[in-house]
Amino acid sequence: MTTLNRRQILAGTGATLAVSMASVPATAAAVTGSSPDLAGKSILITGTSSGFGRLGALMYARRGARVFATMRNLPRPEGAELEQIARDEKLDLTVLPLDVLSDAQAAATVAEVERRLGGPLDVLVNNAGIVISGPVEVQDLLAAQLAFDTNVFGYQRMARAVLPGMRRNKSGLIVNVSSQQGRIIMPGMGLYSATKFAVESMSEQLAYELAPHGIEVVIIQPGGYPTDVGENRARYNAALLARAEERHTAGYPAMVASMTPAPGAGRASAAATARPDPADVPRAIAEIVAMAPGTRPLRRPVHPAPKPQEAINRVSAETQRALLANGPHAEAARAVLD
Template sequence: MNILITGASSGFGKLIVTDLVKAGHRVVGSMRDIAGRNAAAVEEFKALGVEVVEIDVTDDASVEAGVAAATQIMGTVDTLINNAGVGAHGLQENFSADDFRRLFDINVFGVQRMTRAVLPDMRARGEGLILNISSLLGRVALPFYGPYNASKWALEAISENYRAELSAFGVDIAIVEPGGFPTRFIDNLMQPTLRDRDSGYGDMAGAPKASLEGFEGFLAANPQQNPQLVADAVVDVIGTVPGARPFRTEVDRIGMAEPLKGYNDHLAQVTEGLFTNLGMQDMLKLKTAEKAA
């Protein structure tokens, strides 16, 4: 399968690329600044036989050019993995509207840009997979992650709508929802640009920092929360036969996956019931080549 993945330079992206190559897929990794700060990652990928294209998911022209380059390299983009993302941590009131806009430009608008760039060809061929890397924080809100929660909840809704609107064209949608893992993602969390209201929060003003430090310590004490689990889940979803893929896959070993899987399963039942009541139940069924025949 020919696969294009965003945010491939580090973290989950790098692990996913490596595992997909081992599984026999052809992969093009995308990232920003391939001649600068990510030059070392580019060389590592070349050693694996992985070609790299430069894509800034916040820029329309960059997305269009990068997807065109990936298509030229592989012939088709059979699967798009929307992995590029950024987190945020702090008191929600201290994040400005511009802070929210920057975060959404990557986590939400970037996904829309990438998805729109590959969909015409997928629809024309009657097959394809869009796999979105979401988060368990796109299912439940935890304090101090407000803008990130909001962006991932939006991504979940986008995925739900694409699933219904594209099923008749044979284009599959899947979501992988990781919990918190020890990657560079934590080091790169966006902080609020406005701190002038800290005084109004009293002791609570220091809670985000203490909470994050406590969570990092918790992760260090729980090595079973291995980022490799996320890469394994992605490879499994991609390797599953179209029409049988799970829509949502929860990935976590520290207590979030099980209760949220129950929530996801209940939502699936509610969604199916609602679609059935409205006479739209077929929109939840992927039209595969076998079914079409």
């Protein structure tokens, strides 16, 4: 059966399929090596005060992209540091305020980016997220609402802000940072997996719906990496435990104890073993951004260790292919899944 990619769906023809598919590289690295050129790309990233977001903002700018690095609570030292590096290295990197919990800020920041660009954004990287761990029963509604508002609704706010412009331009890429825990369950991680399962579902649905508009959605599935997310988790966990009731915590002594690790324990254990490089994640995103439109994968697991979600990804793709094969969304499904 002939399959159409997103570009061909947009054009409404598959006549050039044989020629175009024969010349498409499997990955950006096949053409660009380990440092893909991002010149001419405009990229907005959320959550750039630390971790994958900060590393990515600098990496993409150093590879030639025009980067809009966003974070909440500006002015703050992390923003000033990024701006200083940009000045020192003459990078096209702009720091802008954005709290992904705010509809108004999401809309205003994207409008400002489009004003500066003189048109729609090329790439949105939804990266801002939080972890609040512990037994599900211990997660009160305040914790649950904050987790979903940041990790899921924040991504939706940003997608809604950029999509009208991308659809007008008939092109664009949304990269949603999920987790391997968007496919597998680790007891004691609270509602984190639930939020990432939601990201996986929402992203794949968007991918089908946006394929006819020439817009792609890619889901990044990192494994565990040593970033500041651990310190932030400790802060959120402490606030949760301070208001938790004994009638909820009493049933899970080991899990509750793990919510407050001994100072330095994480660093000590990590130092005793090989530490995966957090730059793996922005490197994978850079490769995906550099790939030709219509050739990008729906999902990209990232970690040097085994990736247990890969088997689930395969089964999911087969199931969706069969489910949508003969319905009104068959063409979009083939573009996304094949």
